[in-house]
Amino acid sequence: EAQVTQNPRYLITVTGKKLTVTCSQNMNHEYMSWYRQDPGLGLRQIYYSMNVEVTDKGDVPEGYKVSRKEKRNFPLILESPSPNQTSLYFCASSSGTSGATDTQYFGPGTRLTVL
Amino acid sequence: KNEVEQSPQNLTAQEGEFITINCSYSVGISALHWLQQHPGGGIVSLFMLSSGKKKHGRLIATINIQEKHSSLHITASHPRDSAVYICAAMVISNFGNEKLTFGTGTRLTIIP
Numbered sequence: 001e002a003q004v005t006q007n008p009r010y011l012i013t014v015t016g017k018k019l020t021v022t023c024s025q026n027m028n029h030e031y032m033s034w035y036r037q038d039p040g041l042g043l044r045q046i047y048y049s050m051n052v053e054v055t056d057k058g059d060v061p062e063g064y065k066v067s068r069k070e071k072r073n074f075p076l077i078l079e080s081p082s083p084n085q086t087s088l089y090f091c092a093s094s095s096g097t098s099g100a101t102d103t104q105y106f107g108p109g110t111r112l113t114v115l
Numbered sequence: 116k117n118e119v120e121q122s123p124q125n126l127t128a129q130e131g132e133f134i135t136i137n138c139s140y141s142v143g144i145s146a147l148h149w150l151q152q153h154p155g156g157g158i159v160s161l162f163m164l165s166s167g168k169k170k171h172g173r174l175i176a177t178i179n180i181q182e183k184h185s186s187l188h189i190t191a192s193h194p195r196d197s198a199v200y201i202c203a204a205m206v207i208s209n210f211g212n213e214k215l216t217f218g219t220g221t222r223l224t225i226i227p
Contacts, residue, residue, distance in 0.1 A: 033215075042117075042219040043201065058214065090158060104148065104215075106158040 002027045006091050006107035013081055014115050021076045021110050023091030029105070031094045032074040033058070034066065036087040037109075043090070049074055081114045088112075118142050119204045121218035129226055134189040136221045138202035145205050147185050149176050152199040152220065161187070161200075194225045 004025045013019055025032065033048040035058075045058030049068040063085055065077040074093075078085060089110045096102035119140045128134055138147065149161040162169050162176040164185075169176050173192075178185040189196055199220040206216045 035217075040219065043203070043217040045214060048214075088156065092158075103160045103163055104150075105160070106150075109156045109158075111156075 002105070004091055004093055004105050004107040006089075006110050008110060009108060010111050012113045012115065015082055016080050019078050019081060019112075021078075021089060021091075021112070023074045023076065023107055024072050025074075025091075025093040025105070026072065027093065027095070027105065028071065029093035029095050030071070031096055031102070032068065033092050033104075034064070034074070034076045035090045035092065036060065037090065038087050046076070046089075081112075083114050086112060086114045117218070118206060118216050119202060119218040121200075121202055121221050123221060124219070125222045125224075127224045127226065128192055130193060132192050132225075134192050134196070134223065134225075136187045136200050136202075136223070138185045138187070138204075138218055140183050140204045140206075140216075142204075143207045144180075144183075145207060147178055147205070148203040148215070149185075149187050150201040150203060152201060154198065158201075189223075192225045194227050197224050199223070 007022045030051050034046040035043045037043050044060050046064050047058055047066040049055040052068055052071050055066050068074055091107040092104045094102040094104045122137045146165040148163050150158050151161050152158045164178050173190045175188040199222050201220045203215045203217045
């Protein structure tokens with residue numbers, strides 16, 4: 001089954017404790033992206049990747065890192081989480097290189113709380 | 116002001132009613148997506164369109180590039196259509212980059 005998986009689905013952590021949210025897709029998609037969703041603000045792009053070893057900042061990259069060593073995986077790293085990073089995070093992938101002219105497939109979301 | 120605006124923010128209707136959700140944008144775009152987010156949080160892509168109209172089952176999406184406006188219609192609405200509907204525009208920046216910019220969503224509730 002074609003899908004995007006994220007882990008963990010729920011995470012409660014404390015300020016400053018490094019964490020990684022994994023994202024994996026099995027559709028051989030070139031484009032992958034991370035978004036955060038906050039009430040009243042909608043979805044905002046954090047980072048995106050057009051292919052292996054090619055990543056770029058989105059609208060709200062501060063406090064986040066990503067890597068794309070393999071086509072299928074695109075982990076989101078929070079080196080020193082802070083409470084303002086409490087949010088619902090989505091990973092998405094699509095087959096094109098721009099990510100915006102092809103259907104986007106979303107992961108189930110990761111709800112992160114930083115205390 | 117957001118580059119992508121949706122209206123209404125909330126919509127409650129009776130089962131069977133014809134539903135319209137609007138999306139307007141203030142910048143140049145080359146494509147627009149409609150997404151559906153279920154109460155459990157999962158997001159599904161409904162449509163991607165750059166001109167004209169697309170139909171899938173009871174859902175119809177239209178776009179008018181000149182007027183910078185898109186609509187999502189649901190015919191014969193059903194309680195299972197209750198969800199948040201999000202439009203996302205592929206915005207072309209001054210530097211020629213393209214990125215998806217999202218509206219804040221329309222929460223639709225269909226009452227049996």
